[in-house]
Amino acid sequence: MKQRIFGRTGRSVSEVGFGAWAIGGTWGEVSHEDAKSALHAALDAGISFIDTADVYGDGRSEKIIAEVLNERGGERPFVATKAGRRLSPHVAEGYNAENLTAFVDRSLENLQTDTLDLLQLHCPPTEVYYQPEVFAALDEMQAAGKIRAYGVSVEKIEEALKAMEFPNVTSVQIIYNLFRQRPAELFFQEARRRNVAVIARVPLASGLLTGKMSATTAFSADDHRAFNRNGEAFDKGETFSGVPYDVALDAVEDVRQYVSGDATMAAFALRWILMADAISVVIPGAKNREQAQANARASDLPALSDETMAAIKAIYQQKIAPWVHQRW
Known part of the structure; x- marks a missing residue:
C-alpha cells in the first residue's frame, strides 16, 4: 500500500482509505459482522485512513470502528469524522460552538478516544463558510485538545475555495471521480499551494464505476440510490455523482474499453483518481471483506497512460460534463 502525506499534518496515510458510510447506513442492509469484517480486511491490507461521520447509522459507524480498533490494539489508524448533519x-x-462541542463530545465517546484526529464540518450550508465564528469555535476545540486538526467536507468548489481562506483548515473532502472532474482545475491548484490535504469521496459514483450496474439493477428502499436520485433527502450530487442514471450507464460502457489486464473497473476508477498528486487519500466504501480487499488493490495498479487519461477526459467532456460540471 503506497503512502501519501496528509497535508500540513505531516502524517503519512495510505493513499487508499476506508469510507465508512456504507457500514453505518443508507446503503442497504449491512450486518454487524460484515461491517466489522470489511474494516478488518481494509486494515489488514495496509489501509491506515478511515473516514466516518456521526450521522452514519446515527453513530453506528463510529461505534463499529471503535470496536474493531479495540480488538486489534496496536497503533491506531488515522480516523476522521464529521459533524453538523x-x-x-x-x-x-x-453551526455554533455549543452544538459543535456537543457533537464532538458524542463522537469522542462513540470512537472511544480522547482526541479526534480530524473533525470535518459535514457539508454545511454555504453561508457557514462566510462565518468566521464557526472556525473560531473549531480553533478553541483544537486548543482544548478535543481535536488534533479540522477540515471541511464540501459540495461545491466555491465552498472549498472559501474554506481554505481560514488558515487552520487542514483538509477538504470533495467529490472527485471520473464523472466529477472539475476539482482538478482551480481547486487542486489552490490546495497544493496552501498544502491542504484533499480527501476524494464518492470515488466510484455510488457504485456506477464498478461496472456492475445495469438498467435493471434494484436498490432496497433504505438505499439512497433508490430514494435520493433527485436530491429528496440530501444533495443529489452525493448519489451517482448527480449524473442521470441512464446517462451514466452509457458512459460507463465507454470507459470499460480502457480497463486492461486483470484490473477491475472499480480499481481502474480509483487509480484514475490517484493520478492526481493533489489527492491525499481516496475513500471508497465497502460492505464486506471482498470489496475492502478489492479497493486496497487499486494502490498496486500501474500509472495510467497519457492516452488513457485523455480518452477518459474526452468521455467526461462529451457525455457527463453538461450534466454536472457547473453545478458543483
Whole structure:
C-alpha cells in the first residue's frame, strides 16, 4: 500500500482509505459482522485512513470502528469524522460552538478516544463558510485538545475555495471521480499551494464505476440510490455523482474499453483518481471483506497512460460534463 502525506499534518496515510458510510447506513442492509469484517480486511491490507461521520447509522459507524480498533490494539489508524448533519433543521445558525462541542463530545465517546484526529464540518450550508465564528469555535476545540486538526467536507468548489481562506483548515473532502472532474482545475491548484490535504469521496459514483450496474439493477428502499436520485433527502450530487442514471450507464460502457489486464473497473476508477498528486487519500466504501480487499488493490495498479487519461477526459467532456460540471 503506497503512502501519501496528509497535508500540513505531516502524517503519512495510505493513499487508499476506508469510507465508512456504507457500514453505518443508507446503503442497504449491512450486518454487524460484515461491517466489522470489511474494516478488518481494509486494515489488514495496509489501509491506515478511515473516514466516518456521526450521522452514519446515527453513530453506528463510529461505534463499529471503535470496536474493531479495540480488538486489534496496536497503533491506531488515522480516523476522521464529521459533524453538523445531526442538526434538525440543518441550518447555518446551528453551526455554533455549543452544538459543535456537543457533537464532538458524542463522537469522542462513540470512537472511544480522547482526541479526534480530524473533525470535518459535514457539508454545511454555504453561508457557514462566510462565518468566521464557526472556525473560531473549531480553533478553541483544537486548543482544548478535543481535536488534533479540522477540515471541511464540501459540495461545491466555491465552498472549498472559501474554506481554505481560514488558515487552520487542514483538509477538504470533495467529490472527485471520473464523472466529477472539475476539482482538478482551480481547486487542486489552490490546495497544493496552501498544502491542504484533499480527501476524494464518492470515488466510484455510488457504485456506477464498478461496472456492475445495469438498467435493471434494484436498490432496497433504505438505499439512497433508490430514494435520493433527485436530491429528496440530501444533495443529489452525493448519489451517482448527480449524473442521470441512464446517462451514466452509457458512459460507463465507454470507459470499460480502457480497463486492461486483470484490473477491475472499480480499481481502474480509483487509480484514475490517484493520478492526481493533489489527492491525499481516496475513500471508497465497502460492505464486506471482498470489496475492502478489492479497493486496497487499486494502490498496486500501474500509472495510467497519457492516452488513457485523455480518452477518459474526452468521455467526461462529451457525455457527463453538461450534466454536472457547473453545478458543483
